[in-house]
Amino acid sequence: MLGTVSHIISRRFASRMVKPGVKVPNEIHLGTKASNVEKNLPRERRVKAWEKAGEDKNSWFKRKYAHVHARESKREAARQTHVKRMVNAQSQHQDHRAKFSKRNVISSLRSNPLMEYVYGTNSVVSALRANKREYFSRILYYGGLPLEIQQLAKSAGISLESVDKHRLNLLTNYAVHNNVVLETKSLQLPEIKALGPYNLENQTFSYQESFFDELQERNQEFIVKEGKQFPLGIFLDEVVDPHNLGAIIRSAYFLGADFMVLSRRNCAPLTPAVSKTSSGATELLPIFTVDKPLDFFTKSQTEGGWTFVASGMTKNDKFSQKKRLGASDLRGMLQELPVMLVVGNEGAGVRTNLEMRSDFLVEIPQGRETSGTSSVDSLNVSVATAILLNNLLN
Numbered sequence: 001m002l003g004t005v006s007h008i009i010s011r012r013f014a015s016r017m018v019k020p021g022v023k024v025p026n027e028i029h030l031g032t033k034a035s036n037v038e039k040n041l042p043r044e045r046r047v048k049a050w051e052k053a054g055e056d057k058n059s060w061f062k063r064k065y066a067h068v069h070a071r072e073s074k075r076e077a078a079r080q081t082h083v084k085r086m087v088n089a090q091s092q093h094q095d096h097r098a099k100f101s102k103r104n105v106i107s108s109l110r111s112n113p114l115m116e117y118v119y120g121t122n123s124v125v126s127a128l129r130a131n132k133r134e135y136f137s138r139i140l141y142y143g144g145l146p147l148e149i150q151q152l153a154k155s156a157g158i159s160l161e162s163v164d165k166h167r168l169n170l171l172t173n174y175a176v177h178n179n180v181v182l183e184t185k186s187l188q189l190p191e192i193k194a195l196g197p198y199n200l201e202n203q204t205f206s207y208q209e210s211f212f213d214e215l216q217e218r219n220q221e222f223i224v225k226e227g228k229q230f231p232l233g234i235f236l237d238e239v240v241d242p243h244n245l246g247a248i249i250r251s252a253y254f255l256g257a258d259f260m261v262l263s264r265r266n267c268a269p270l271t272p273a274v275s276k277t278s279s280g281a282t283e284l285l286p287i288f289t290v291d292k293p294l295d296f297f298t299k300s301q302t303e304g305g306w307t308f309v310a311s312g313m314t315k316n317d318k319f320s321q322k323k324r325l326g327a328s329d330l331r332g333m334l335q336e337l338p339v340m341l342v343v344g345n346e347g348a349g350v351r352t353n354l355e356m357r358s359d360f361l362v363e364i365p366q367g368r369e370t371s372g373t374s375s376v377d378s379l380n381v382s383v384a385t386a387i388l389l390n391n392l393l394n
Helices: 002-017 050-054 057-064 067-097 120-132 147-156 165-171 244-255 272-277 293-304 318-323 353-359 382-392
Strands: 116-117 135-140 159-162 180-185 192-199 206-210 212-223 232-236 259-263 287-290 307-311 324-326 341-342 358-363
Touching: 002 206, 002 212, 050 307, 057 067, 057 120, 116 120, 116 272, 120 135, 120 147, 120 272, 120 307, 135 147, 135 165, 147 159, 165 180, 192 287, 192 293, 206 293, 232 244, 232 382, 244 318, 244 382, 293 353, 307 353, 318 324, 341 382, 353 358
Parallel strands: 135 159, 232 259, 232 341, 259 287, 307 341, 307 358, 324 358
Antiparallel strands: 116 180, 135 180, 192 206, 206 212
């Protein structure tokens, strides 16, 4: 047993004395502390550009990139100039908006569709004088306000509001408003069923007004002057142009007609444009509406003794020949009986059923012979009405 142990020990000692056949690299450093690999690698230091040129770093960069600095300086100067321009433009924009500081997009719109905006100096003055509307809200104006409107507004307790002109343009749809607009309730026209008898002593005539499905007797004064002893009214049927309607109202009020009746279903409504065209006469002339023109004609003729004269181009038939009158034949008619002048559509004239229900037909003769090539074959309805009214009243 002891021999075996000694044999193993001797073999281990002998193996240590024998050198290995393979040489371990860096054997001398094994067992010591770890070596640094980087210091064993070859190193090459890059020479800088300014070192090659023999200059210091700052002077080399200034020389090399001087043009870049100049270009950047120009860009910066341009940018500063642009910033100044933008600041100036923004300042100008703010100054421009400051001029319209009273302008409000929401307030420029009509907040209440039931309100109406009467424009023009004469229309506003007439509306305030007549006081036929239910109420007045306020007066909007730009610049100076006429003294008469100021006094009427003060006496009626109407507020005045100074606004910019753009708002007035919006409220009037860019019409000629003379820098004054009256915000008010729409003009309500009474509906009548028939015209009644007249009273020459009191210079009045009666009419039946439809009020909540009930008929009420009312009286209306009329003008008595030389050549006119009876009332004169105008009935409009299918007059759809608001400017023609306004012109007819203006002529009727100026020449001395007592009142006007509109067919409710087919005539233009009394809008601010009509009031402006009539120069405010819409507020001053008594105006009524009729729902059934044929019944109105019949009842007024039989119960009130009124004479209806329809204007327009008369036809060459037996029916028209019996009723035909010349424009000069109208003179003196108001000395004998009350008259309703019937005026029809701008193009077609009075409807046939109303012509047949009328007592007379009148036509304005043409003063020039035409060969059929002229497009002027009739008068404007407002001009024709004024001519017929002049013949009736003179």
